[in-house]
Amino acid sequence: MQRDKDDAGVxxxxxxAPSTVACLRSLRPRGVHTVVASDSPATPxxxxxxxxxxxxxxxxxxxxxxxxxxxxxxxxxxxxxxIIPVREEDVYVLADRKxxxxxxxxxxxxxxxxxRQVQDRVELFAxxxxxxxxxxxxxxxxxxxxxxxxxxxxxxxxxxxxxxxxADAGRVEIGSTExxxxxxxxxxxxxxxxxxxxPLVQERIPDSREFGxxxxxxxxxxxxxxxxxxxxxxxxxxxxxxxxxxxxDPELETAGRDLLDELEWxxxxxxxxxxxxxxxxxxxxxxxPRFWSSLPFSVTAGADFPHYYWQQATGQSVESDAxxxxxxxxxxxxxxxxxxxxxxxEEYPMVxxxxxxxxLRDVATSLVREPRFDYAVADDPAPFFQDGLNLVQAxxxxxxxxxxxxxGVESEDSxxxxxxxxxxxxxxxxxxxxxxxxxxxxxxxDD
Numbered sequence: 336m337q338r339d340k341d342d343a344g345v346x347x348x349x350x351x352a353p354s355t356v357a358c359l360r361s362l363r364p365r366g367v368h369t370v371v372a373s374d375s376p377a378t379p380x381x382x383x384x385x386x387x388x389x390x391x392x393x394x395x396x397x398x399x400x401x402x403x404x405x406x407x408x409x410x411x412x413x414x415x416x417x418i419i420p421v422r423e424e425d426v427y428v429l430a431d432r433k434x435x436x437x438x439x440x441x442x443x444x445x446x447x448x449x450x451r452q453v454q455d456r457v458e459l460f461a462x463x464x465x466x467x468x469x470x471x472x473x474x475x476x477x478x479x480x481x482x483x484x485x486x487x488x489x490x491x492x493x494x495x496x497x498x499x500x501x502a503d504a505g506r507v508e509i510g511s512t513e514x515x516x517x518x519x520x521x522x523x524x525x526x527x528x529x530x531x532x533x534p535l536v537q538e539r540i541p542d543s544r545e546f547g548x549x550x551x552x553x554x555x556x557x558x559x560x561x562x563x564x565x566x567x568x569x570x571x572x573x574x575x576x577x578x579x580x581x582x583x584d585p586e587l588e589t590a591g592r593d594l595l596d597e598l599e600w601x602x603x604x605x606x607x608x609x610x611x612x613x614x615x616x617x618x619x620x621x622x623x624p625r626f627w628s629s630l631p632f633s634v635t636a637g638a639d640f641p642h643y644y645w646q647q648a649t650g651q652s653v654e655s656d657a658x659x660x661x662x663x664x665x666x667x668x669x670x671x672x673x674x675x676x677x678x679x680x681e682e683y684p685m686v687x688x689x690x691x692x693x694x695l696r697d698v699a700t701s702l703v704r705e706p707r708f709d710y711a712v713a714d715d716p717a718p719f720f721q722d723g724l725n726l727v728q729a730x731x732x733x734x735x736x737x738x739x740x741x742x743g744v745e746s747e748d749s750x751x752x753x754x755x756x757x758x759x760x761x762x763x764x765x766x767x768x769x770x771x772x773x774x775x776x777x778x779x780x781d782d
Contacts, residue, residue: 344414345645346406346440347421349373349380349389351725352575352628353667353709354421356718359385361634361641368414372406377725379710379718395424399496399504403428410440417441417648419641420603420625423494426450431498443648444602445624447498452598453622454493456535463619466597468590469611470619472538482520485539485685488513491532493621500531507531514539514572516684539685540609540618545573546582548591548606549633551643551653555599558653561638562587563629566664566701569673571694572683576629577670578701581636583661590617603644631709632665664705668719669726671698 347358349371356379359369363385370387371380374394381389390409395402406428409415417440420426429436430450436442444450452458460470476488490509492499500507510530515521526534545568549561564582568574591606605627608617626640627633633640637659646653678694710719 343416343649344368344370344412346370346372346409346415346418347380348392348406348419348425349375349378350421351378351722352421353379353718353722354626354628354630355380356383356385356710356715357631357634358419358421358626358641359383360631360712360715361639362645363387365642365645367645370409370415372409377721379721379725382717382721384715384717395422395428396495399424399428403432407432407435407439410436415440417443417645419644420444422625423454423623424496426602426625427454427494427496427498431496441648441650443644445600449598449600450624451498453604453624454496455499456489456491456493456621459622460619462597463594466593468594468597468619469614469616471540471609471611473535475533476521476526476536477523477533479536482515483517485517485541486515486536487539488515488521488526489535489537490530491535493623495531503531510534514684514686540611542610542612544610545620546584546587546608546610546617547579547627547629548587548608549627549638549640550591550595550600550604550606551640551647552595552600552602552604553647554601555596557592557595558647559638559640559643560588560591561633561636561640561659562661563632563636567671567674567698569670570677570681570683571674571689572677572686574673575670576632576667577674578664578666578698578705579629579632580664580705581632581659581661587617590619594619594622603640629665629667629709632707633659635665635707636660636663663707664701665707665709666702666705667709668711669722671702672726674698 343366345362345367347355347369349355355371359380363369368387369385370390371378372390372392373381374392376389380386392405393401402424406418410418418429420429426444429444430447433442433446452462460473463470489512492509495504495507495509497504507530509532523533545565547563551558562582562584563579565576565579567578569577587608590608594606595604603625605623607620609620611618630640643653675694675698678689678691682688710722
């Protein structure tokens with residue numbers, strides 16, 4: 336039973352992605368006291384004028400148990416009403432200790448057994464099969480035998496945590512998605528040693544466009560939804576979102592809702608799909624059970640999910656007249672720079688590299704046509720400059736770093752890493768400016 340709270344306050348973990356800042360910008364003007372918790376004071380959210388308080392906490396990548404302890408201690412404060420998860424580690428510790436958190440704050444996230452069905456991709460694809468949602472051909476690495484086809488290798492789990500990796504949780508990194516060169520099968524045992532578990536192999540979907548279905552659910556019922564399509568990621572092969580556009584496709588809506596309905600979902604979810612143009616259907620990649628990195632764009636487009644989350648968590652009725660406008664686009668400027676850098680310097684097997692002049696023209700044209708930015712806003716510029724400073728410092732650190740022989744297991748010509756936040760990125764032809772339904776971010780959507 337949650338005890339009474341003296342003030343209306345929210346705790347948001349501070350991360351490098353813009354999602355934390357979006358929560359502050361949405362909730363602080365509405366009178367919600369904002370507390371940012373991070374292992375680094377350089378998190379851009381700490382620089383925001385909408386951050387009331389910054390608290391230092393352990394890095395979950397170093398000790399996820401200590402991180403959970405710190406969040407629970409902060410949750411016990413009388414001015415913290417709820418917590419917003421913005422990364423996999425956040426929602427993991429919140430769900431794993433949901434009973435303890437429920438005694439002191441409003442718990443607007445799934446229980447652990449439901450979360451496991453999302454963070455364990457084997458269980459997720461089984462749920463998709465039960466919901467009749469299409470998935471790429473997938474198997475555990477040691478069970479895959481068609482190495483002449485185009486494939487990717489990806490972690491089975493979305494977070495390195497004790498409930499998934501047991502004693503290996505603090506020893507290994509689960510790794511990222513990797514393209515696999517046809518005819519070059521990886522060593523399963525080496526993969527297990529490096530990742531701490533047996534990863535998955537999937538058929539590669541040739542169309543690299545990624546589509547996101549975003550939702551807030553209340554005990555199995557959809558409260559608000561949104562869709563976007565990524566035009567560019569941080570790399571020319573994909574990755575976190577650099578430029579995306581709001582869209583609406585009834586087929587995407589159906590696939591996302593069918594899966595979340597099957598899971599009897601509660602809380603936030605970003606369901607990622609790729610479009611298989613050969614079979615003309617969306618195929619599930621994964622679910623991110625927390626806020627997505629491109630959240631500022633969702634809010635700008637008219638789907639104010641931080642506000643919806645706060646209303647639902649605190650027992651209020653979520654606004655039913657909210658809308659979003661398909662056709663709007665938005666950027667993360669740091670991501671656009673990373674995209675252009677990858678075009679110049681990087682090579683990915685099976686993915687054709689665009690010409691630099693063409694890529695530069697596309698970026699410049701879209702910046703002029705769609706001048707909406709995740710960090711760079713006139714009334715709160717400090718997070719943008721802090722993010723830029725962090726980028727420069729990271730670049731300097733990478734220039735001074737010396738590669739070691741044990742950084743990779745497979746040879747460079749057998750795999751390439753694709754970092755994916757959300758994997759919430761996609762690309763689709765522009766929708767008509769008013770081509771969507773009037774209330775796709777509204778309460779109690781119709782089937």
